[in-house]
Structures are given as C-alpha cells and as structure tokens.
Amino acid sequence: MTASDFTGLLAAHRSIRQFHSRAVDHVLIDQVLEDSLHGSSSSGNLNMVSVIKTFDTERKAHLCKLHFDQPMVLQAPLVLTFCADSFRSRQWLAQRGARLNFGNLVSWHVASFDAIILAQTTALALESLGMGICYMGTTLHSMTEIAEYLECPDHCLPVTSMVVGWPAEAPAQRDRLPGAAWIHSERYRRPSADDIDRLFSAREVNGWNRYRSMGEDMVREMDEKGITSLAQYYTSDMKYPPQEFERDSQKLRALLEAKGFLP
Template sequence: MTDAAAPPPAAPEAGPTAQAFARLMQAHRSIRQYKPDPVDSAFIDRVLTEAWAGSSSSGNLNMVSVVKSFDAARRAHLCTLHAGQPMVRQAPLVLTFCADTHRTRQWLAQRQARPGFADFHSWHVAAFDAMILAQTTSLALESHGLGICYMGTTMSSMRTIADFLELPPHCLPVTSLVVGWPDEAPAQRDRLPPQAWIHEERYHRPTPQDIDTHFAQREQRGRERYLAVGPEMVTAWQQHGITSLAQYYTSPIKYDPDVLAENSAAIEAVLRERGFLAPG
C-alpha cells in the first residue's frame, strides 16, 4: 500500500528583502522625460560592476561590453541613429550593451587556443548575456531612483551604431538604455494576465475564446492610450482603416511587417559582415 502523496511545500515567507524587490519590480516604468541633472560616471561604473556580478553568464565567458555615452554631442548623434527619439538627447546617459566575442577571440589567439566563437551560436550566447546584464542593470538603476528606457531601435540601427561606437569585428550592439532622473510619473502599462503566458508542464494552446478573454483589457487600454496621444493619431487610425489595437500593431504606423522584413535582412547582413554568420 503506497503512502498518500505529500502535501506541496508551503510558499516561503516574503522577508523584507523580497518585499522590497517586489515593490521595485511593480514600480518599473519606461521613462521618456528626464531632468537635466547629470549622472555620475563613477557611480554608473559601480552599478554596472555590481550588475555584472549579479548576472548569469553562459560558460562564465563574459562576452558582453557596455559603452557609456555622456557627451552631449555624441548623444545628439545617437539620437539620429535611434530614429530621432528625443529622450536619447534629453537623458544625460546612454548605455549601449554589446554582444562581444572579439575580446574572447583575442584571448584565445594570445594563448594559442583553437579559434572559436565566430558563429551564429556564439552570437546568441553573447546577445542573450547582454540582455541579461541590461535587465539586471535596469533594476539596479531603478533601485537608486533613476529612470530607464530600452531602445528597440538599437536592432534596426545595428550597423550605424556599431560604426559610430567603433565596435570591432565580432562585436555588435544588442540593446541600449537611456538613463537619467525621471521628469514624469507615467501610469503602469498593462500586461497580459498570468493565465495567458504561464503554462503547467507543457504549452497549452489558447483557444479563440482565450485570446478574446486574455487580450480584452489590453485592447481597451492600449487603444485608449494610443488615441489619447492627440488628434494626429486619431486621424492616422482613420486614414489606415484601423479598428483594433491588433490592426494598429501591424499597420504602417507601428510595426509594419514589410519594414520589419527589411530590417531582418539588414540584421542578417550585418551579422555576416561582423563575423557571426558565414558569408552567404
């Protein structure tokens, strides 16, 4: 006769550190308006060093580099490379996180080791490590009261940013953070509910009813938020015949699939140029 299954363990008590961390995560906002107050470079180095120690690294290879951009003129040029988004110029600092196997390959060469880390797999390893470090850094900066915003335009401007920052072969930007003291307090953005994306044991494909239920709140709030931008946005929706948030997301004024296809081809080309993909 088998014993009855043991009851599941109780959830651990949330101590002061866990409670503070939960509050920090709930307080996250993407900040797009910044005060002119400067950010100390030595302080940023300390935060980055602590974030580096607190971030996982595949194989402990540390194939990440971070470029700090404080200079106003250089940030102004970075602003043009990031589609003219004003926060890049307004914030006192831009951090560019790079997938960097160049340094590792140089180490290998100087130790007469077999060459490696010049392939698509290595790009993924270094790029994912760069994103892990970027997120740890974001939380660390926010814990000090600073604001941050991820720049998705890093990927579409990968080649021009790499050239501007004088990145060597086998080193490419993955993401960028604008950093500064917040001059706004935006509302928390809506997220899909846990039942939409947390799966037990295996992936459970959503039914049409699941999609309607899980996206209902986001569709309403997202539509309201975008249309509140101003009459120009309302007019643009009308001109493009947009009647839902989903239609907006793949319209020519948001994430146009044709433009993303071009961006994808450009990213593939620069990965080949910089040594992460074999020549086509």
C-alpha cells in the same frame, strides 16, 4: 533588501522618457555596471559583453538620429549601449594559443543573451537608486549604423540600448497580458479563439485607449488608415510595419555575416 522590497521595486517599474538636467555620476554608473555583471548569470562565465557609455552631448545627438529621433536620447544625460561581444574573448583565445571559437551563430546567441541579461540587471539596479531608464528597440533597426558609429570591431554588435537619468515624469503603470496567457503547466497549451478574446481583452482596451489619447493627429491618421483595433495598429505602418521588419531582418543577416557571426 527583503523580498517585499524587491516586489516593490518591480511594481515601481515604469519606462522613463523625460529626465531632469541633473547629471548622473560617472563613478556611480561604473559601479552599478560592475555590480550588475557580478549579479547576472553569464554563459560559461565568459562575460561576452561590452557596454558603451555615451555622455557626450554631440555624440548623443548623433545617436539620437540613429534611434529614429527619439527625443529622450537628447534629454537623458546618458545612453548605455549593450553589445554582444566575442571579439575580446577571441583575442584572448588567440593570445593563449587556444582553438578559436565564438565566431558563429550559437556564439551570437550566447553573447546576445548575456548582454540582454546584463541590461535588465542594470535597469533594476539603476531603478533601485531612483534613476529611470527606457530601452530603445531602435538599436535593432539601426544596428549597422550604431555599430559603425561606436567603432565596434568584428564579433561585437549592439543588441540593446537604454537612456538613463533622473526621472522628470511619473507615468501610470502599464498593464501586461495576464499570467494565464503565458504561464504554462508542464506543456504548452495552445489558446483557443475564445481564449485569445478573453486573454487580450484588457490589453486591447487599455492599449487602444492609450494610443487614441495621444492627440488628434494620431486619431485622424488611425481613422484615415482604417485602423479599428490594437492588433491592426501594431502591424500598421504607424507602429511595426512588416515590410520594415523584413527589410531590417535582411540587414541583420548581412551584418551578422559581415561581423563574423554567420560565416
């Protein structure tokens, strides 16, 4: 693969939420996952990750509920759940009479980063084969329930999931904040109010238009709630309500404690 092939792969990225019924090959998926771990950096090369594949229709239906009923979970032939996992490493340490470690907040971060890095490498590898993926942030909000359903042991928690399949849609490319907003030279440069106006202007228009084009019900609800900008929409009860983030943050703290990452 040349550099321009890789640039082309990045440019072709779209989150895919509609899939053909065509199955994805089990052997191919295992190969992609193994290649992706080889192709990902891993902290200390400890490989503190686990990936749980869900192909089974009934089990996907259960996962779908935990993912806030997102229909793509039912439609996609495969759900991959990426876990931060120091359970296996700790078992290995114990069996070798080594000092136990990796049951603390730092290890949670280390294992989570490994899991996220692996997830993104896997995403690119699958996209390079023509498959489509979409991450599910709902993993964070249902972490307790997903961990329980997938029978994750102590020191192992799902950090992200993605649906995988053959794309049955070709959505337009979505914009991002311009480089000037987030690429800094030598030190952090705080944006002024004018910078914020300028840097968010395209996102504000594109994002607003996208949500407003999602149907009459959506527009009516936004209007009823007095939402007049993309920023207001993002923290409204329609998108990312602060009170739910606060509640789920408490849940996450309790879960990290229960699973041995926050002694």
